[in-house]
Amino acid sequence: MATAVSANRLELLQIADAVAREKTIDKEVVLSAMEEAIQKAARSRYGAENEIQAQIDRKSGEIRLFRIIEVVEEVENPATQTDLVSARERKPDAAIGDILADSLPPMDFGRVAAQTAKQVIVQKVRDAERERQFNEFKDRVGDVISGIVKRVEYGNIIVDIGRAEAIVRRDQLIPREHFRNGDRVRAYIYDVKREQRGPQIFLSRTRPEFMAKLFMQEVPEIYDGIIEIKAVARDPGSRAKIAVTSNDHSIDPVGACVGMRGSRVQAVVGELQGEKIDIIPWSADPATFIVNGLQPADVAKVVMDEENRRIEVVVPDDQLSLAIGRRGQNVRLASQLTGWVIDIMTEADESQRRQEEFRQRTQQFVAELDVDETLAQLLVTEGFSDIEDVAYVDAAEFASIEGFDEALVSELQRRAREAIEAQTAAAEVRRQALGVNDDLAGIDGLTPQMLVILGEAGVKTLDDLGDLAADELINSEDGILRTFGLSEEEANAIIMSARAHWFADDAKADGAA
Template sequence: MELLQVADAVAREKNIDRDEVLEAMEQAIQKAGRSKYGHEHDIRARIDRKSGEIQLARFMEVVEDAVENEATQVTLAYAQRRRPNVKVGDFLVDPLPPIDFGRIAAQTAKQVIVQKVRDAERKRQFNEYKDRQGEIVNGLVKRVEYGNVTVDLGRAEAILRRDELLPREHFKNGDRVRAYIYDVREESRGPQIFLSRTHPLFMAKLFEQEVPEIYDGIIEIKAVARDPGSRAKIAVHSKDSSIDPVGACVGMRGSRVQAVVGELQGEKIDIIPWNGDNATFVVNALAPAEVAKVVMDEEGRRIEVVVPDDQLSLAIGRRGQNVRLATQLTGWDIDILTEQEESERRSEEIRSRSQLFIDALDVDDVIAHLLVAEGFSSVEEIAYAEIEELSEIEGFDEDVAAELRERALHFLDQLDTQMAERRRQLGVTDDVAGLTGFSPAILVKLGENGVKTMDDLADLAADELLEILGKDAPTEDEANEIIMAARAHWYESENGGAAAAGAEDGEAAAS
């Protein structure tokens, strides 16, 4: 009974199951029994769950006739002399007298019990906290080593690493700390609970605690971007049009946001209204800077933002902080230009495109400017445009439109001829030129980079081909198809060689 009382006390203290403690005790007694009777024997111990009586026994497995280990196995014939109804696979159980624990045996048993109880405690901690990942917890600082803080959560210990602390933040033993559980995982030294005070979701969870509308699901936090300890942006959206999401997060006289700021050591927080329209969301994210206009590239997820000259430093922020946080918040790459820079660049684009049309189509600058104004940016666009589309330009009729398209096609033909000649001069073979997907300009680019034969092309990896072709590059899948087409002759030659070898073998056999 004393054994059961000890098991109950340990189970209560460590908050683990009583049976797990008793199983640890059984293993300890088992180990001591093997030390006394021989480690080669299958010694098993059992503690009666009601009386606390210790039962120790040796188990011998019954086998057909071939005994591999005399210490743990007996033949069926021998076993049936002791128990007539025994079968192969059963065990003969020989009770053993209770062992008198010596000092060494007792010490060994204690170590086994302590280790097993510790393992059970860690397992309990892991099972309890694995489902709490993503929660905020409160704890006491237990110790600080090399800047890493061990936090006592009451029923478990967690680690708050130095790089997960806010800058200039220091804790001492006994300090209260609030942090976010960002990971719970099994490691060689047992389950580990990892905390963070720099994680973006730590701030989101703090707002959830301070703003009832977020907790109730009326206001949703769409995105968070943080420069821990310095500045942060949080995008919020209200599912109820009558509730202002920004006002609800700020609170009366800023009470709600100030509670979060206080916890984050004075980190400045910009609360941004989320918008389904990407351009509007980016403009909101760049607050407090004012934006004049935006130009979006949907495929590359890039956006060009034009701001007044006096707003440039505000939009970029100190050391690029404002634009960097806006990029993290929106998921778009943001390029910022002043109105003057944008105007100069646009003028340069108009001038260069106009000059291209003047040179390629042999037209005056008036016609060239009209084409640029209508959005044409290359000779190819004019060559393959519909006559009706060109004739709709102010001052153009169908004859002018047809003449412009004819000149554009003639220019492209000349360009292709020049490129084909250049390709031949570079030594790019006709086999490579015959592959689908290669224009004369691309073939010249390949030749200039030393890719001249099918073997040269076949030796490339897809990413190497994409790098060579730059802006003219196809998709990665198309690049792989081109390279596989270039390698086809390798397999054909291998099959041909195999066929030839077969024919020679046939001739030799005939002779």
């Protein structure tokens, strides 16, 4: 680059052209960088206080230098400003705000000036190259790209992808795979960031999207949109599940992805270091999709909790280990694939649990309704789960059960309502003993039993409740009110009611202000 500033006029344009081609950037950017470098060198010659402008003729390569002076009413810096009287001596029609350009004689650049110019040009060209790389790759996020391993640093691999470098971090590599310098690697671009040292292009071989893109390359029907990939779940290097569906009923999506004698799926398996792949037919019905997702295990029965996106799967005793998989891998991947929490139990476990629930509900009815065990069992068999069901079910519907007459139904409902009133009164006493605030007790949707549970958890005021999130109330693992069957919408409404006084206080404060 030192030659660039001492070269003859034609060479200057040839050098700019060569640099632009080599770095794949606009020639105008290189010429602008040269002009800036010449300006910096000229300032060191004519004085840094001067405003110097350099121009390179785009056709001849001739360099022209100008000292820029602004016409002002009151001169503060004589090096860059002049008054109107002096300006009109040089240009009769000069006006305030005009810019005058004094031509400067050509200069020979010394060694220091040439070195300074070289540094400016190199830096400008490097910045332009980085910008070009960022603009080129920022729109390629989501693509699969091939490159050559350039070097390995602390387990991360730096990949030459042509006109840029990319990085595959150690945690984005498939376990137990090793690359050496010169190896070819395929990976998925998942992020491109503009950083001070240049654009950082991040690649991954472990993301589910990488597998989906590989299938798209191997299966023309996916590329054409006839077959659609609905979901992918991976345990990188070990096992994966991919759910596919066909938009053409005459094409089997699973068969198309497997290919003739497994050729298509084996091509993907080979790229992923032998990762076993289960290709699952997708279904719009969650239960069917989950049953498919647990392949190769057979499922006997499912019980769904749609509100919490949780499903209980019952399998034959001899299928339990297959359904769960080694170290829980099969059920974990099925859960990731479907987006549902999957609980697996054997038929024997389910039968035992049903018997225990039957026994507990029977005892509850015996104790709370003061009836014999036979009648309590009959209530459970007919689908009554608690005394609220007994108290508030339609009397005519209740009486239609075989063996129940109006007198019996009336008596059972009376006892159920008395039991509920007694529980409510006891809960109210307990609530007050816990110190749960009356304002909190006045919120719609909170029963005395809920207030007791809140009080025992330390939630005793409107502010205590307002500070909570809905998940802290209804989370199936540790939500404070998880046993009361509240929906997320109901939980949010309760919390917003508790927060209402905050907004009222803010409004008063604004009014006072």
